[in-house]
Amino acid sequence: MTIERDELATRFTYHPPTGNQSERYEKIRAMAFAFAEELVDLTPVCREQSLALTRLEGCVMWANAAIARREVPVPAEEPEIPDEDA
Numbered sequence: 001m002t003i004e005r006d007e008l009a010t011r012f013t014y015h016p017p018t019g020n021q022s023e024r025y026e027k028i029r030a031m032a033f034a035f036a037e038e039l040v041d042l043t044p045v046c047r048e049q050s051l052a053l054t055r056l057e058g059c060v061m062w063a064n065a066a067i068a069r070r071e072v073p074v075p076a077e078e079p080e081i082p083d084e085d086a
Contacts, residue, residue, distance in 0.1 A: 010069050010070075011069070015068040015069060017068070018073060021067055021068065021071070024067055025064050025067065028060055028063050028064060029060055029064075032056055032057075032059065032060045035056060036053055036056055039052055039053060039056070040053075
């Protein structure tokens with residue numbers, strides 16, 4: 001399997017947030033935090049609990065990466081240029 005250079009760039013470059021991405025990152029983290037609290041309250045402290053929390057961290061990371069890496073940016077609207085003949 002060959003990975004294209006464009007894909008490498010997508011995976012290994014910084015993607016600054018645009019639009020409402022920051023708010024969506026925060027929403028994902030807040031939902032995961034609430035779920036993590038429930039997991040800790042409902043499960044005994046053990047390896048399996050630790051693995052569940054680690055997987056939840058990974059879930060947050062991949063969800064945010066999907067937004068950062070794969071979202072097609074919406075181009076800004078072009079301002080109307082007045083007709084010079086008018």
